[in-house]
Amino acid sequence: MACAKPLPLYEQLKEHVLQNIRSGAWRTGARVPSEYDLVREFKVSRMTANRALRELMRSGVLARVAGVGTFVGDFKAAGHPLQIRNIADEIRSRGHRHRARLVTLERLIPSQTVRGRLGSAAAHTSVFHSLVVHFENDAVLQVEDRYVNPLLAPDYLGVDFETVTPHEYLMEVAPLQRVEHVVRAVLPEAPIRALLKLRAHEPALLIERVTWSCEARASFALLYHPGSRFELRGGFAV
Amino acid sequence: MACAKPLPLYEQLKEHVLQNIRSGAWRTGARVPSEYDLVREFKVSRMTANRALRELMRSGVLARVAGVGTFVGDFKAAGHPLQIRNIADEIRSRGHRHRARLVTLERLIPSQTVRGRLGSAAAHTSVFHSLVVHFENDAVLQVEDRYVNPLLAPDYLGVDFETVTPHEYLMEVAPLQRVEHVVRAVLPEAPIRALLKLRAHEPALLIERVTWSCEARASFALLYHPGSRFELRGGFAV
DNA sequence: AAGTGGTCTAGACCACTGT
DNA sequence: CAGTGGTCTAGACCACTTT
Numbered sequence: 001m002a003c004a005k006p007l008p009l010y011e012q013l014k015e016h017v018l019q020n021i022r023s024g025a026w027r028t029g030a031r032v033p034s035e036y037d038l039v040r041e042f043k044v045s046r047m048t049a050n051r052a053l054r055e056l057m058r059s060g061v062l063a064r065v066a067g068v069g070t071f072v073g074d075f076k077a078a079g080h081p082l083q084i085r086n087i088a089d090e091i092r093s094r095g096h097r098h099r100a101r102l103v104t105l106e107r108l109i110p111s112q113t114v115r116g117r118l119g120s121a122a123a124h125t126s127v128f129h130s131l132v133v134h135f136e137n138d139a140v141l142q143v144e145d146r147y148v149n150p151l152l153a154p155d156y157l158g159v160d161f162e163t164v165t166p167h168e169y170l171m172e173v174a175p176l177q178r179v180e181h182v183v184r185a186v187l188p189e190a191p192i193r194a195l196l197k198l199r200a201h202e203p204a205l206l207i208e209r210v211t212w213s214c215e216a217r218a219s220f221a222l223l224y225h226p227g228s229r230f231e232l233r234g235g236f237a238v
Numbered sequence: 239m240a241c242a243k244p245l246p247l248y249e250q251l252k253e254h255v256l257q258n259i260r261s262g263a264w265r266t267g268a269r270v271p272s273e274y275d276l277v278r279e280f281k282v283s284r285m286t287a288n289r290a291l292r293e294l295m296r297s298g299v300l301a302r303v304a305g306v307g308t309f310v311g312d313f314k315a316a317g318h319p320l321q322i323r324n325i326a327d328e329i330r331s332r333g334h335r336h337r338a339r340l341v342t343l344e345r346l347i348p349s350q351t352v353r354g355r356l357g358s359a360a361a362h363t364s365v366f367h368s369l370v371v372h373f374e375n376d377a378v379l380q381v382e383d384r385y386v387n388p389l390l391a392p393d394y395l396g397v398d399f400e401t402v403t404p405h406e407y408l409m410e411v412a413p414l415q416r417v418e419h420v421v422r423a424v425l426p427e428a429p430i431r432a433l434l435k436l437r438a439h440e441p442a443l444l445i446e447r448v449t450w451s452c453e454a455r456a457s458f459a460l461l462y463h464p465g466s467r468f469e470l471r472g473g474f475a476v
Numbered sequence: 477a478a479g480t481g482g483t484c485t486a487g488a489c490c491a492c493t494g495t
Numbered sequence: 496c497a498g499t500g501g502t503c504t505a506g507a508c509c510a511c512t513t514t
Contacts, residue, residue: 008482008483008484009483009484010483010484034498034499034500035499035500036498036499044484044485045484045485045486045487046485046486046487047285047484047485047486047503048483048484048485050500050501050502051483051484053500054500054501058296064499064500064501065492065493065499065500066491066492066493066499066500066501067491067492067493067494067498067499067500068492068493068494068498068499068500069493069498069499069500070499070500182469182470183421183443183469183470184443184465184468184469184470185423185424185441185442185443185444185463185465185468186423186441186465187439187440187441187465201425201439202425203423203424203425203441203442203465204423204441205421205422205423205443206423225423227422227423227424227425227441230422230423231420231421231422232420232421232422246501246502246503247502247503248502248503272479272480272481273480273481274479274480282503282504283503283504283505283506284504284505284506285484285503285504285505286502286503286504288481288482288483289502289503291481292481292482302480302481302482303480303481303511303512304480304481304482304510304511304512305479305480305481305510305511305512305513306479306480306481306511306512306513307479307480307481307512308480308481
């Protein structure tokens, strides 16, 4: 998926910084080239370098201190509660590596709970079910327990969910119309706890998410995250 | 209520646009002055006007179309799952009774952690600290551990926080400018656990919230909720 | 043709931190 | 003191849309 048009200079600078963070060359807390360094190295004006670093700061990748310098930010895993983002993109945008392991992919008769969340569309029929573990640099970041309306994604069982996330696939085949989520702190049951590699009594952050497409419920997902390594970040200005 | 320092020009422009939106003069979808309009009206350079409008676009307030113009954004899609809501209003909106118990109200030298969140404004000076327990029909719903910048709310220690919530008071004396929050699942320490009346190993949902006012950090709050009785709900359409 | 936003430059002054 | 980020200017070229 190459970008046809050349990126603006400030985007190229941002990408350069992110590459160095992704590759591990610049670790958390490390000093990042100053605006003047970028001016000299890339032959751009200072405003362009400033914009690149400023935007990376705003998105939490960098920390800047006037009179001191710019440094790689100290991020714990952070998600945006209001955006429906692809977890793989989210991990990559932090400069880290995403990997997915498919645990289960099947067709099943939904439980009472799942039927309630997925609605009448799945009343007496079976639904698709996937269980995927998402890793950020080899540490488990999310266990994704997802139930999908087969009417809206009939080819779900044929997708390779170790290269494409369920979210990516669903966004492609079913236009997202509406989303609802509930966030809770829980002590997950043993199977989930094992997949999350949680210590005993370590809590998890659970996001229950229902998505609508074509006026119907498309998917119900239980997204479990280790409490010690995951944060939902949000905020707004003004 | 006074922001002493003069805001940067681009912040003044943002404020000007926001005032017009807040007052209702510019409604959703209405055209906003172009960059050149702002250049002429406020005698600033185009880059300054550009930055103001660009940042308002990124925070979702404005929508811009190259070659066409800038318009007031459509807020119905921009649901805030973590709204800055007053917990008392929230409880009452569910038809329940809200009660607050003030545990602590003091001035103290902030810990390293608090200083980090509250920023340099509190570097070597003391800050205000309040610890309030919020009940929904006699069940604990939130333990609010809040640290306040004394420069922005000098009368904080004189407020009766069993009749007015800290949030209500702060909204009154310091205009809210920016908010950031982090949501996590945690096992709280003993003192908080006792106030929350949690069973052993019962997790809590922790919201860390930093609010800005007058370009300064106004308040840092740790909002603890019992995992078994509290949910964050959100969602949006389209 | 006129207007708009998107980007970019080559300077500038300031306040601040480090040495 | 030199270095840093924060801000600002007065131009510029481009692609695009509307008239």
